[in-house]
Amino acid sequence: MEYHHDSDMNEVGVLYKNMCIESKHNGLCTEEKGSKDSADSNKLTRIKNAYSTMLSELGEDVDREGLLLTPLRAAKAMHFFTKGYKESIADILNDAIFDENHNEMVIVKDIDLFSLCEHHMVPFFGKAHIAYLPNKKVVGLSKLARIVEIYSRRLQVQERLTKQIASAISEALEPAGVAVVIEAAHMCMVMRGVQKMNASTVTSVMLGAFNDDPQIRKEFLALTMKK
């Protein structure tokens, strides 16, 4: 059950590498990595000025007390919401992969997730459930949550986010299978537009054994999607 999935893993590896290049295009500009603090604060100033313009264009009184420091706070907040661009999987994972002779499903569920819709720059948030079938290597459990953080703290599309998390785990651990399910509420749908308060979006990616074996998938779904 575990070994004939190697070819699938290779495909996923290639897919992941393509996604890495895409993610460079996605915003990890090479200049960003080598940027000095002054360049960073330059950028912050530009974002801050953009927010000041925004406030006056929206019809607010920019000089009133509550709004005086808002451009700076909003710029820093936005910086925090997109901190995933500066983080890399290698940094957080390198130490925490261990050799264990365990080949049963490992699930970490109900990981709170906050991201920004790349179409409206409005938050979407929900929970991620991750499972993998180890193949001699297990990973520190919090690292799964950290992988979620890296990819979610960006301008995202929920489908891509799910796939990136699954691919990152695949590449790092080469497990027999990985499954990621994300259920989230999109404020762009709740606060504006169609305004459906209770709608939630569920996306899932099943790789390896989770894709091939319906029993394994069923077990995973039964353990995570209990209501």
Added chain:
Amino acid sequence: MEHSKQTQYSSAEKKDTGDSSSVLNGHFDGKPPGAESGAHRPAASVMESWREERTRSVEDNEMSLPSLAEAYTTILRGLGEDPQRQGLLKTPWRAATAMQFFTKGYQEKIIDVLNDAIFDEDHDEMVIVKDIDMFSMCEHHLVPIFGRVHIGYLPNKRVLGLSKLARIVEIYSRRLQVQERLTKQIAVAITEALQPTGVGVVIEATHMCMVMRGVQKMNSKTVTSTMLGVFREDPKTRDEFLTLIRS
């Protein structure tokens, strides 16, 4: 009863004389104008009452859209993203339109929404509209706030169309807000429109600025309330209101 009505409306009267102790969405704390500190606002600033002027029109929206979109493009670049990639091509426009929607309360006036729907009814028992979904924007971080509003009032010969209570919530919440001020504005708007015996407004909301960043407490909720008139004076009335909104 009479006394409580008078205390309620003295602050309203002061506002009507145009002393502009409060500006658009600025501090409303019901203090007499002289006591307001730092009230050096331009003469064109707005009175905080239900007869206030709009600061924005639909035409203004169209005219400011390009510069809002440009501001968003700058933000995208500043964050290290590539505004030319497929997913982000139209994002500045979408985000600008979305932000205008989130602040559409500036375009609306209470008087437009209310004028037709005040009726004379001989009803003097409590009227409650609860669980009104509310979405606002934190004025400090420009991040959403969402929650529920519960409104109760004791009519004094005049009742209001029920959906108008929800529309009042919409007008004040679709702005850059502070939850305390939002609660008070809703209560004051109802008071000025109906002159009821009492008004109570309770808002419980989640602040994304606290959940998504900063202290990052997922389950925290902020509850604010404003009680005016008999809701403030009479503990039994207040208790009845609070019990009914919990059930």
